Amino acid sequence: xxxxxxxxxxxxxxxxxxxxxxxxxxxxxxxxxxxxxxxxxxxxxxxxxxxxxxxxxxxxxxxxxxxxxxxxxxxxxxxxxxxxxxxxxxxxxxxxxxxxxxxxxxxxxxxxxxxxxxxxxxxxxxxxxxxxxxxxxxxxxxxxxxxxxxxxxxxxxxxxxxxxxxxxxxxxxxxxxxxxxxxxxxxxxxxxxxxxxxxxxxxxxxxxxxxxxxxxxxxxxxxxxxxxxxxxxxxxxxxxxxxxxxxxxxxxxxxxxxxxxxxxxxxxxxxxxxxxxxxxxxxxxxxxxxxxxxxxxxxxxxxxxxxxxxxxxxxxxxxxxxxxxxxxxxxxxxxxxxxxxxxxxxxxxxxxxxxxxxxxxxxxxxxxxxxxxxxxxxxxxxxxxxxxxxxxxxxxxxxxxxxxxxxxxxxxxxxxxxxxxxxxxxxxxxxxxxxxxxxxx
Numbered sequence: 001x002x003x004x005x006x007x008x009x010x011x012x013x014x015x016x017x018x019x020x021x022x023x024x025x026x027x028x029x030x031x032x033x034x035x036x037x038x039x040x041x042x043x044x045x046x047x048x049x050x051x052x053x054x055x056x057x058x059x060x061x062x063x064x065x066x067x068x069x070x071x072x073x074x075x076x077x078x079x080x081x082x083x084x085x086x087x088x089x090x091x092x093x094x095x096x097x098x099x100x101x102x103x104x105x106x107x108x109x110x111x112x113x114x115x116x117x118x119x120x121x122x123x124x125x126x127x128x129x130x131x132x133x134x135x136x137x138x139x140x141x142x143x144x145x146x147x148x149x150x151x152x153x154x155x156x157x158x159x160x161x162x163x164x165x166x167x168x169x170x171x172x173x174x175x176x177x178x179x180x181x182x183x184x185x186x187x188x189x190x191x192x193x194x195x196x197x198x199x200x201x202x203x204x205x206x207x208x209x210x211x212x213x214x215x216x217x218x219x220x221x222x223x224x225x226x227x228x229x230x231x232x233x234x235x236x237x238x239x240x241x242x243x244x245x246x247x248x249x250x251x252x253x254x255x256x257x258x259x260x261x262x263x264x265x266x267x268x269x270x271x272x273x274x275x276x277x278x279x280x281x282x283x284x285x286x287x288x289x290x291x292x293x294x295x296x297x298x299x300x301x302x303x304x305x306x307x308x309x310x311x312x313x314x315x316x317x318x319x320x321x322x323x324x325x326x327x328x329x330x331x332x333x334x335x336x337x338x339x340x341x342x343x344x345x346x347x348x349x350x351x352x353x354x355x356x357x358x359x360x361x362x363x364x365x366x367x368x369x370x371x372x373x374x375x376x377x378x379x380x381x382x383x384x385x386x387x388x389x390x391x392x393x394x395x396x397x398x399x400x401x402x403x404x405x406x407x408x409x410x411x412x413x414x415x416x417x418x419x420x421x422x423x424x425x426x427x428x429x430x431x432x433x434x435x436x437x438x439x440x441x
Contacts, residue, residue, distance in 0.1 A: 001427075002360035004395045006367045008375045008440075010355040015348045015368050017312045018301040019341040020047035020104070022270065023319040024096035026058050026332045036332040040318070041099040043338060044345035048096050049104040049269050049314050051159055051205070052111070054119075056319050060088035066109045068119040071132045078131045081145035090148075093140065097150055104269070104314065105140070106205070107133045107188075108158040111172050120164075122176035126184045130191040133157075137196060155196075156234055156269075157188050157203035162213045178213055182220035186228045193229040202232035205269060209235075209251055218259040232265035232311070238274035240287075240296065240384050242303045242364065245271065253309035269314035271300065272323050275384075288325040291411055292382075294336035295433040297325065298409075299382035301344050302364040305353060315341070339415045343407070343437045347376050362432075363391065375400065380435035388432040395438055396425040402441035410434040 025040035053065040063069050069085060076083040096103050109119035123129040137155060139147035161174040161181045174181050185204055193201045206214070221228040233256055237248045249266065256264050273296040275284050287293045297315065304313045315337075317323045325337035350370035356377065358365045367377035381391055397404070404426050406419040415437075419428060430436065 002358070002363055002391050002393045004360075004363070004365055004377070004379065004393060005357040006375065006377045006395060006397045006440075007355040007357065008367065008369045008397060008399045011352045011369065012355050013353050015351055015353050016305055016310075017046040017348070018304045019043070019045060019344040019348065020049070020269075020312055020314040021045055021318040021326070021341070022049045022051055022314055022316045023053055023059070024048045024050070024092060024101065024103075025099055025318075026320060026327070027095055028058065034332055036327050036334075037095065037099065039327070039334050039338065040101070043342045044349070045099070045101045045341060046348070047104045047154065047312070047314065048101045048318065049106055049156070050092070050096070051106040051270075052317065052319060053092060054110050055321070058320055059092050063088040064092050065089050065106070066119055067107060067129070067132060067136070068109055070136055074124070074128070078128060078135055084135065084139070084145060086139055086145065086147070093148075093150070103140075103150065103152045104154040104156065105152055106156045106159055107136065108156075111160065111163075113170075113172055117171065117175060120171070120173050120175060122174065122180060122184070126187040127191065129184075130188040133188065133192060134195050137192070137199070141199075154200045154202070154232065155192065156205060157185055157192075157201070159205040160207040160236065161204050162206045162208055162210050165210070165213055178216055179220075182217050185217070186220055189228050189230065193231075200231035200265075202230055202264070202267075203234055205234040205236065207236050209248055214255055218255065222259050227260065230261050230264050232267050233261065234267045234269045236270035237268055238270070238272055240273055240275040242296075242299050242382070245300055246303055246307065249304075249307050249310045265311040266309060267312040267314065268304070268310060269312070270316040271313060272316050272325070273297075285322045288323055289335055289337070290325075291336045291409075292433040293325045294340050294409065295380055295382040295435055297337050298340040298343070298378065298380035298435040299364040301340065302366040302378055302380055305366040306356075334414070336409060336414070339409045340435065343378060343409065343415055343435065346437060346439070347378055350374060350376060360391070362388070363393070373400070375440040377438045377440075378435065379430070379438070381430040381432055383432050390432070391430050392427065393430055394425060394427045397440050400424065400440055405439045407437045407439065408434065409436070
């Protein structure tokens, strides 16, 4: 029997935004009556990174988010509002903000797999590119050019520039050398932080933990007497075992601390279940949209919450793509993965993470407590093995005399109440790749 202790009298820190995502809600023309706007809102997603929005016509395609789209003629005057194309991105951003989710704005471009590159070409004037970004920020936060006063505090510079440094691989994310990117980042980050000291300026959303590339990046940022500001460092990690993510969390934090960025947030802003990018890709997609894929999401959120070296997780992706395990590709209705985010939001809203004790393999747990004394614990039985037996689990709470309710996500139920107890200790059985939330009044 597996045992779990929820020590609600021992707070360990705030609940963190482990249930953030990439991309916003899908909302079509009224005549089609297809939308996930209300479901997206109900999930209480804290942040939505808008990277790769331009991949999808449902968001606006070629005309949305990317700097190349917003300022199509680089030779034009960046001070003139007439040279910007904000209309489509305004609608996309308004849809995100309307759900209560805050946009996490990626300044740059989507990846380009086609033979000729347009968006990922190195800007010919780094300072001018920074000035363009300044006006994008002012449009969405200060009302410039008939804009808005949204609360958008995270502004990320570029995406996966290190991919273009892989030998014999196409330069699909950055056309220049690593050294040119380091200089580009330093120029843009320094300029934007001077203009917006109250905002979080960071990046660069690296795809890999490449020691040589990272050392070059951080050496450039710290070589001068005044280091380049780095409010957050963003990075990506795909896999099928939560431990891979945890190992990378430790490596990233160690690297940041090594170069003096001890207060810089570590944000994993692309992650999902991936077992095979090549021959097994179709099987990976099947898993992403399945209950097993949802359980992987729940397990990783529990792990991330319990780490001191990770500040945010952003699931890739809520867009209408093959890596969306949250919403059906055709109907936009919730899949099993949606309920993992929904369930975690119930803990996140309580505010304070409390200590849990669990030494059982493949069982992942985190718990939270509210100011009113309510407690909730999230448990996930995740395994990548083909056949595993059910687990009998006993969960004990250190406080309270109220009832305990269990909400279950399995093959037949979507976060439905399945049991109620009056005892401080409850015992139940979990099938492999399912998850539950225990709510204690």
